[in-house]
Amino acid sequence: MEREKQYKDVTIKDVARRAGVAISTVSRVLNGLDKVSEKTEKKVRKAVEELGYVQNALAVSMVTGQTKTILMVVPDFTNDFNGSVIQGAEEYLKAHGYTMLIFSTKDFKEMDFENLYRRFSKLADGILVVPGNPDRMDYARWEKPLVLVDSYRPQGDYYTIEIDNERGTFLLTEELIKNGHRKIGLIGGIQDESASGRRVAGYLAAMKQYHIPVDQRLMAPGYHFEDTGSRGMAAFLSLPESSRPTAAVAVNNLTCIGCMKALAERGMRAGREISLAAFDDHLLARYSVPGVTVIERPTIEMGKEGARVLLQILEGEAPKEKRLIMESRLIRRDSVKYLPISGTRDRNR
Amino acid sequence: MEREKQYKDVTIKDVARRAGVAISTVSRVLNGLDKVSEKTEKKVRKAVEELGYVQNALAVSMVTGQTKTILMVVPDFTNDFNGSVIQGAEEYLKAHGYTMLIFSTKDFKEMDFENLYRRFSKLADGILVVPGNPDRMDYARWEKPLVLVDSYRPQGDYYTIEIDNERGTFLLTEELIKNGHRKIGLIGGIQDESASGRRVAGYLAAMKQYHIPVDQRLMAPGYHFEDTGSRGMAAFLSLPESSRPTAAVAVNNLTCIGCMKALAERGMRAGREISLAAFDDHLLARYSVPGVTVIERPTIEMGKEGARVLLQILEGEAPKEKRLIMESRLIRRDSVKYLPISGTRDRNR
DNA sequence: TTGTACGCGTTATCAA
DNA sequence: TTGATAACGCGTACAA
Numbered sequence: 001m002e003r004e005k006q007y008k009d010v011t012i013k014d015v016a017r018r019a020g021v022a023i024s025t026v027s028r029v030l031n032g033l034d035k036v037s038e039k040t041e042k043k044v045r046k047a048v049e050e051l052g053y054v055q056n057a058l059a060v061s062m063v064t065g066q067t068k069t070i071l072m073v074v075p076d077f078t079n080d081f082n083g084s085v086i087q088g089a090e091e092y093l094k095a096h097g098y099t100m101l102i103f104s105t106k107d108f109k110e111m112d113f114e115n116l117y118r119r120f121s122k123l124a125d126g127i128l129v130v131p132g133n134p135d136r137m138d139y140a141r142w143e144k145p146l147v148l149v150d151s152y153r154p155q156g157d158y159y160t161i162e163i164d165n166e167r168g169t170f171l172l173t174e175e176l177i178k179n180g181h182r183k184i185g186l187i188g189g190i191q192d193e194s195a196s197g198r199r200v201a202g203y204l205a206a207m208k209q210y211h212i213p214v215d216q217r218l219m220a221p222g223y224h225f226e227d228t229g230s231r232g233m234a235a236f237l238s239l240p241e242s243s244r245p246t247a248a249v250a251v252n253n254l255t256c257i258g259c260m261k262a263l264a265e266r267g268m269r270a271g272r273e274i275s276l277a278a279f280d281d282h283l284l285a286r287y288s289v290p291g292v293t294v295i296e297r298p299t300i301e302m303g304k305e306g307a308r309v310l311l312q313i314l315e316g317e318a319p320k321e322k323r324l325i326m327e328s329r330l331i332r333r334d335s336v337k338y339l340p341i342s343g344t345r346d347r348n349r
Numbered sequence: 350m351e352r353e354k355q356y357k358d359v360t361i362k363d364v365a366r367r368a369g370v371a372i373s374t375v376s377r378v379l380n381g382l383d384k385v386s387e388k389t390e391k392k393v394r395k396a397v398e399e400l401g402y403v404q405n406a407l408a409v410s411m412v413t414g415q416t417k418t419i420l421m422v423v424p425d426f427t428n429d430f431n432g433s434v435i436q437g438a439e440e441y442l443k444a445h446g447y448t449m450l451i452f453s454t455k456d457f458k459e460m461d462f463e464n465l466y467r468r469f470s471k472l473a474d475g476i477l478v479v480p481g482n483p484d485r486m487d488y489a490r491w492e493k494p495l496v497l498v499d500s501y502r503p504q505g506d507y508y509t510i511e512i513d514n515e516r517g518t519f520l521l522t523e524e525l526i527k528n529g530h531r532k533i534g535l536i537g538g539i540q541d542e543s544a545s546g547r548r549v550a551g552y553l554a555a556m557k558q559y560h561i562p563v564d565q566r567l568m569a570p571g572y573h574f575e576d577t578g579s580r581g582m583a584a585f586l587s588l589p590e591s592s593r594p595t596a597a598v599a600v601n602n603l604t605c606i607g608c609m610k611a612l613a614e615r616g617m618r619a620g621r622e623i624s625l626a627a628f629d630d631h632l633l634a635r636y637s638v639p640g641v642t643v644i645e646r647p648t649i650e651m652g653k654e655g656a657r658v659l660l661q662i663l664e665g666e667a668p669k670e671k672r673l674i675m676e677s678r679l680i681r682r683d684s685v686k687y688l689p690i691s692g693t694r695d696r697n698r
Numbered sequence: 699t700t701g702t703a704c705g706c707g708t709t710a711t712c713a714a
Numbered sequence: 715t716t717g718a719t720a721a722c723g724c725g726t727a728c729a730a
Contacts, residue, residue, distance in 0.1 A: 009471070011723055022701045027725060037699060054467045058416070059723035061407050062706045069450075077436040078649075080429060087426040090453050099472065101418075102451045104439050118403045122358070122707095123448065261636050269638055287610050288637045289618055300427075360707055371717040376709060386715060408707035411722045471723095 010051045019047035030055065069099040070310060071124035073116075075132035076106040080282055081253055081299055085130055085149055088303025096311055105132050117141045126310045133224040133252075135194040145313040149306040152195040154323070159313065161306045163328040165195045165279075168295040169202030169249060171330045172277040175293060176247040177210045180339030181275060185218040185245035187232040188255035196224065199251045199279060218245050222255075229258020236274070237266065246339060247275035253282045256292065260284055270335035277336055290334030297328045359400045368396035379404065418448040419659060420473035422465070424481035425455040429631055430602055430648055434479055434498055437652025445660055454481050466490045475659045482573040484543040494662040498655040501544040503672070508662065510655045512677040514544045514628075517644040518551030518598060520679045521626040524642060525596040526559045529688030530624060534567040534594035536581040537604035545573065548600045548628060567594050571604075578607020585623070586615065595688060596624035602631045605641065609633055619684035626685055639683030646677045 012030075016023040021040055028034045029044040036044075047053070061067045072089060074082040086102070093100050101124055103116065120127070126145035131137060139146055139158065147159045169186075176184050184207070189200040200221070207214050217239065220232030229250055236245050250256035256278035263269055270276035271290040278285060278294050285292035305324060312318055361379075365372040370389055377383045378393040385393075396402070410416045421438060423431040435451070442449050450473055452465065469476070475494035480486060488495055488507065497509045518535075525533050533556070538549040549570070556563050566588065569581030578599055585594050599605035605627035612618055612625075619625035620639040627634060627643050634641035654673060661667055 009723090012725095013723080023724080024702080024726075025700060028700090031725080033726095035699065040700080054470060056471045056723055057468075058407055058410050058471055059706090060725075062411060062708095062723075063725045065706080067407070077426075077432040077439065078429065080427065080432070083426040083429070083432050086451075087453065087455070090426065090451065091455070094452070099468075100451055102435075102439065102449055103443070104436065106436070106440070119406075119448075121403060122405045122407055257632065257636060264636050264638050264640070267638075282632070283606065284632050284636055287606060287613050287633055289613050289616075291613070358707090362707080372707090373709080373711095373718075374716060377716085380709080382710095384715065389716080405707050408722090409709075411707075411724095412709045414722080 009056070010053050011056070012053070014051055015044065015047045015053050018051060019043040067099075067123060067125050068097060069101055069124045070307070071101045071103060071120045071127045073103050073105060073127060073129040075130065076104050079254065081150075081280060082130055084299035085303035085306070088300035088305075089128055089149075089307040090303075092304045092307035093311075096307075098307075098311065105137075108132070113137055114141065125314055128306050128310055131194070133194075133196060134190070135196075145310060147306045147310045147313070149302055150195060152198055157322065159309055159319075159322050159324075161302050161309065161324050161326065162195070163297050163302075163326050165198035166202035166205065168279055168328055169199040169251065170206045171202075172249045172279065172293070172295060173203050173206035174210070175277055175330060175332070175336060176249065176275060177206065177212065179247075179275070179336050181245075181247040182212050183215070183218065183243070183245040183247070184212070185220065185232070185236050185248040186251070187220050187236075187248050187259055188222050188224055188228045188251035190221055190223065196251065203249055215243070217243060224252040224254055226254045226258040226261070229255035229260075230262040231258070233259040233262035233274075237262070237268075245274065247277070247336070250276065250278035253278070253280040253285075256280070256294075257282070257284055260288065260292070271337050275336045281331060285333070285335075292335040293333045294331050295328050296331050298326055302326060358405070359402050360405070361402070363400055364393065364396045364402050367400060368392040416448075416472060416474050417446060418450055418473045419656070420450045420452060420469045420476045422452050422454060422476060422478040424479065425453050428603065430499075430629060431479055433648035434652035434655070437649035437654075438477055438498075438656040439652075441653045441656035442660075445656075447656075447660065454486075457481070462486055463490065474663055477655050477659055480543070482543075482545060483539070484545075494659060496655050496659045496662070498651055499544060501547055506671065508658055508667075508671050508673075510651050510658065510673050510675065511544070512646050512651075512675050514547035515551035515554065517628055517677055518548040518600065519555045520551075521598045521628065521642070521644060522552050522555035523559070524626055524679060524681070524685060525598065525624060526555065526561065528596075528624070528685050530594075530596040531561050532564070532567065532592070532594040532596070533561070534569065534581070534585050534597040535600070536569050536585075536597050536608055537571050537573055537577045537600035539570055539572065545600065552598055564592070566592060573601040573603055575603045575607040575610070578604035578609075579611040580607070582608040582611035582623075586611070586617075594623065596626070596685070599625065599627035602627070602629040602634075605629070605643075606631070606633055609637065609641070620686050624685045630680060634682070634684075641684040642682045643680050644677050645680050647675055651675060 131151045149161045186203045222228030281294045281296040365375045480500045535552045571577030630643045630645040
């Protein structure tokens with residue numbers, strides 16, 4: 001009863017009454033579109049202030065058809081790569097008056113995508129997605145502007161924020177080769193599977209370029225999870241010494257962590273018993289001793305760029321180039337041991 | 350022109366026309382409230398199916414006054430603690446038909462809170478916040494249901510999801526003491542500051558209980574950032590050996606990481622040159638060699654519980670007990686070295 | 699420069 | 715059991 005009154009929000013109508021003008025005048029002042037005499041503007045602003053009026057974004061969206069909201073979809077929130085991308089995107093959106101809805105596809109069944117589109121189609125103006133691994137989402141059903149961060153779909157004609165995945169693993173593999181390694185394992189990755197496939201390709205390309213035959217036993221394919229890494233590394237370590245790899249490339253942060261876990265459990269360390277180089281920098285790679293050689297990506301910037309491109313599309317100024325390739329770089333640390341014995345001799349450090 | 354048509358959404362009106370019934374009937378079918386004859390229900394469902402109709406959540410919210418959305422506020426997305434809390438909360442909300450808006454308070458000025466409340470008051474039914482450090486947000490302005498995750502405001506009469514912070518640092522400190530350490534430093538924490546203050550108190554309580562005088566030089570207070578940790582550890586290491594601590598307690602994940610960074614830069618490691626025990630488990634503590642002894646919290650569950658309590662309040666079934674204290678536990682790893690020399694003698698491992 | 703009135707897509711109330 | 719219609723809060727032609 002009384003309570004009802006209390007929670008009753010002040011509307012544009014209340015402001016109009018208080019200011020002694022029409023609601024359209026209030027609207028005009030608030031949106032600063034048409035000309036309004038200075039005097040009435042002052043009256044309105046005063047009323048707004050006194051009443052503590054706040055626009056009802058819902059009602060605005062109803063009539064304008066815009067929600068000023070974008071939906072961000074990520075595989076899960078506990079992966080620091082996703083966290084960084086979200087951070088960058090959220091900052092950009094916030095700074096440009098947009099609000100962010102968020103949705104995680106963890107434990108998602110493919111069927112669920114349909115519901116996702118239904119559920120959010122009216123709630124957001126556009127969608128920014130970090131694909132999972134595997135990357136099987138059918139984006140075609142989403143009819144509004146869409147930007148993919150860290151996906152590889154050259155045929156799909158989507159707006160994407162990428163880095164050169166193939167080059168990344170190529171550099172990692174090359175780094176190992178240049179340090180004298182020839183028995184190099186690959187941990188994780190699925191051939192022909194989106195970005196993951198590109199990373200496998202980079203490994204193979206480096207091996208080929210340096211004329212090193214690929215040993216299938218040294219490839220431990222799998223999706224980009226920690227488990228793939230720990231199992232892959234365990235498998236390598238159980239090989240007879242003659243065929244055991246002296247180094248390994250992990251395809252992403254989680255597989256790298258899995259490798260390090262497997263090593264730690266055996267009292268071993270990357271750069272001692274086996275060398276390691278991985279895609280994506282992370283806490284453990286950075287601060288463990290020895291540190292792990294990695295490909296670093298501008299994760300926060302990728303999120304920011306994704307948001308920027310999305311808003312550009314919404315403003316009707318879509319960039320001509322659909323694929324935006326960002327820079328990545330190799331960070332050398334001590335997980336790569338120099339093997340002077342056999343193989344290539346030129347040290348690169 | 351044509352394009353306009355394409356993007357024109359199908360509304361309840363279209364469904365009604367197609368089914369040959371009134372819109373109110375369609376609404377009834379959709380919401381399953383009143384009785385509807387089986388025949389008309391079938392007609393309506395068919396029309397919905399054929400047209401691919403989806404309710405416009407905005408319009409629903411306009412009239413019901415509920416948005417079925419909650420706002421989650423976190424300090425930033427790159428901290429894995431926040432990531433886990435978000436993960437838990439998002440899963441719970443999603444499963445209960447709620448949508449999650451998200452907002453980061455990184456680089457937030459206190460003044461900005463007012464805008465935050467204004468901006469989201471009409472967009473969300475409730476708010477779930479993980480406070481920053483410092484924890485100075487004025488929640489009183491937010492008039493809707495609110496739940497704090499990991500905040501300590503016993504006087505504020507808020508709904509909170511907590512763990513026993515004081516007990517946490519007490520256990521960490523005690524663990525060091527029981528392993529023979531007496532010169533124990535504290536890294537981070539601000540006295541009398543919310544949860545942070547409780548952690549300082551836990552350290553002091555343990556020292557007192559074991560009759561160890563507190564040396565002010567061994568307290569390196571500061572907010573819960575990485576920098577506080579690396580500087581604190583650096584300061585400890587530069588003390589003359591006679592007064593240098595043999596062990597340190599870090600108040601959270603970031604300060605712990607800072608400590609480990611400082612050690613790594615000097616070629617040192619926790620558990621060798623100095624012992625370390627910290628609040629919050631994380632990647633680096635778990636998998637680095639040696640692993641770090643920590644207090645582990647049920648982070649995902651904390652998010653989940655926060656969401657649960659919030660929805661309970663929204664359903665009008667607010668729990669009687671405002672503070673929900675969750676369990677945490679000590680995980681022993683190898684960063685605590687046993688010092689048999691002087692001091693307490695009973696080993697606890 | 700300002701005001702009137704319609705429409706956005708729903709739910710809910712009241713009649714029929 | 716169904717239908718007509720008034721809200722919800724706002725933006726915006728159009729009229730004044």
